[in-house]
Amino acid sequence: MNNPEPNNEYFLSEWIEGRLTDAELQAKVPLLEYEAYLKLRQSLDGLAFPEPDMEQHYRAIKHKKAESLDRQPAKTFRLFPWFAAAAAVLLLFGMYQFLVFSNRVSTGFGQRSEVVLADGSKVILNNKSSVAYPNGFALRRKLELSGEAFFKVSKGKRFTVETAQGSVSVLGTQFNVIAQKDYFEVNCYEGKVSVHHQKQHQILTPGQSVRFYENQTEQWQQEAVGPGWIRGESTFKNAPLESVLRQLENQYHREVDYPESLKGVRFTGSFTHCDLQTALRSICIPLQMQCDQTPDGKIVFSE
Structure with a gap:
């Protein structure tokens, strides 16, 4: 019988217990999940768990023994550190489930789909595309896109679309993203869009478009009020x-x-x-x- 392939939770457990280095974990899980793990660890590093005062405990035991010689001395165990470690692991897994891209919507050939996010923003997926976002999206407005989608973003804090080709960040706007193999295109229809591709950074305003293809950057003006595929x-x-x-x-x-x-x-x-x-x-x-x-x-x- 073939053993099942280890999943991301297995690698996370190995990393927490010190059996995987940061570099080894990064090689085994997607980049966005690896970054989420590091942020969670940084949050937990700020939690301080005081060591119990063993000398004070010892004096208390001697006092009770002096009061009643017939009473057996109490045995003490250093359970607190174990409880603290267990609580930290539970907190880590809880935050992991809350922040990773655990929700995914996909379309097939010739299909479209509309997703309404927790903040009221809308994502309209074109054919053969997928979008993934966390349960806590309203607190961390970041999602992952493969393929093509049109976004109507509600105003609020930064909204980021991560793709394999680059990222797009906005506050409240309407824009279209195409992220295919070796091809990345962004069209801005409303507001202002910040586009990152490798080491390049472009700011788009309404009517502006940019594409990255075969190591070339192309910009142009467009008069449409939205992508044609919507119609x-x-x-x-x-x-x-x-x-x-x-x-x-x-x-x-x-x-x-x-x-x-x-x-x-x-x-x-x-x-x-x-x-x-x-x-x-x-x-x-x-x-x-x-x-x-x-x-x-x-x-x-x-x-």
Whole structure:
């Protein structure tokens, strides 16, 4: 019988007991959970548990013995440190469950989903995307995104979206984030947005957009009041064809193939979410490309 794979709680227990170093824990759990563990430990480090006064206890025992010789001397045990350690572990696990990204909502091919967070903020997920957030979100407005989502953020303290490609921080605004493999794009529609990608930092105001792709940073102005996919149409402005076709795959649940020579082609336009053939024509005609469908449903693009 195969032994089950250790989970994050097992690694946390090993770390608490000193059998894992900080570096070993960081290698075994996601970065955001590792940072949460460190913050919890820092909080617990501030708690002081006084040692019991053993000399005072000893004098009290001698006094009671002198009062009654028939009375057996009481045995003392140093239980307090054990209770303190147990309480610390329970507190650590309680705060861990409260602060880690334990709630997750995901969408499949061609699906959308809306999430209303504890502070009243809304997250609208596009297809093949997921968002994770903690039980204590109202106290720590930070969540994790994979894929694409549109955010309507209630005013309050800092609201942060963490992705594998970078992070976005706001106070109260509306913005769209696309976080895909080797591709990161943020569009600001209201308020002000702070974008972090590796060592770069950008501030966006309404109408401004930025993308990070193949070690390049691109900025442009857009006049839309929200992302097109909310209204059933994916829109693009000078977007890499690779990103456009990935969104086509996610919307229609079809595998897409194209030659390497088309990877660098840029596309400005849109495609509908309602009809695949119309969507294919919307992409192929402006770019003067051809596309065919194989018997198994794969869509093959060519020059």
